[in-house]
């Protein structure tokens with residue numbers, strides 16, 4: 340069972356325009372709305388593949404009612420933490436040439452009691468059920484920066500392994516608690532390691548910096564260049580070939596983490612599955628999560644060796 344914790348979930352609204360003109364009134368070509376937030380997306384991907392999961396998430400306001408309805412419609416097991424503030428909507432403006440502009444709201448300000456309620460709900464969901472806990476996404480205002488460290492300590496005390504997918508100060512602050520896995524993208528990895536990442540070798544070195552600071556393993560997603568896994572067994576690199584066009588990269592990182600955990604959370608098979616689910620996700624609109632039927636358009640492979648001088652395209 341994989342429990343996901345999303346303190347800052349979202350309604351992901353995607354609007355497609357032929358070309359974005361700042362300051363103009365434009366007609367949308369298409370619009371869609373998905374349940375969102377990084378941990379929510381991980382649970383959505385797991386449900387799509389029939390894997391046991393439970394999403395622990397904050398919910399409040401009318402957007403929260405719509406979010407819960409979307410999740411119940413797709414059969415995602417939930418543990419809701421009712422908060423006073425309204426859940427945010429994150430807007431993606433997509434253009435046919437693949438340009439994506441994403442506007443993420445900060446989310447509702449949580450009170451101290453609501454912060455405690457999130458951690459308590461996560462603890463209750465973990466007890467006796469969870470093999471893995473995935474703490475994912477940005478922190479809403481009022482959430483202490485060390486919340487993922489506190490979640491890691493509680494989960495470890497209950498015998499569960501921990502995966503964290505976040506950025507900035509929240510990622511920095513969780514490392515000392517020793518999460519078993521962190522899943523930064525290239526930008527988040529560079530920021531956390533304080534290093535420029537131009538080549539595959541740079542990414543491997545930066546991932547090792549995060550391991551030196553406490554992360555057990557680092558699954559770093561590298562956009563179109565695939566992903567690397569750095570753990571006690573060394574460094575491995577996987578890429579994916581798409582047999583379909585790229586439609587939306589929103590949610591790709593969450594599908595990547597979901598695939599990795601669904602395949603056991605360690606080793607080459609998990610890395611290959613991670614890259615397969617992530618690449619399949621980009622062929623889907625909005626923040627849709629891939630189903631087993633979507634995986635056929637992707638061919639992923641773990642590279643026999645890593646060329647440290649390979650320049651990343653992202």
Ligand SMILES: Nc1ncnc2c1ncn2[C@@H]1O[C@H](COP(=O)(O)OP(=O)(O)O)[C@@H](O)[C@H]1O
Nearest residue numbers: 524560561562563565566591592595614617618
């Ligand atoms: N343009 C792309 N072409 C093929 N696969 C992609 C592309 N963008 C992302 N992916 C896949 O999705 C995974 C996650 O993408 P990435 O952009 O690194 O994550 P995030 O959404 O966290 O920023 C990548 O490891 C890769 O497998």
Ligand SMILES: O=P(O)(O)OC[C@H]1O[C@](O)(COP(=O)(O)O)[C@@H](O)[C@@H]1O
Nearest residue numbers: 375376429476477589590591592593
């Ligand atoms: O593209 P990714 O990194 O997989 O995550 C996509 C999800 O993250 C979000 O952009 C939210 O990210 P944050 O929690 O970091 O603000 C959601 O809108 C979306 O559902």
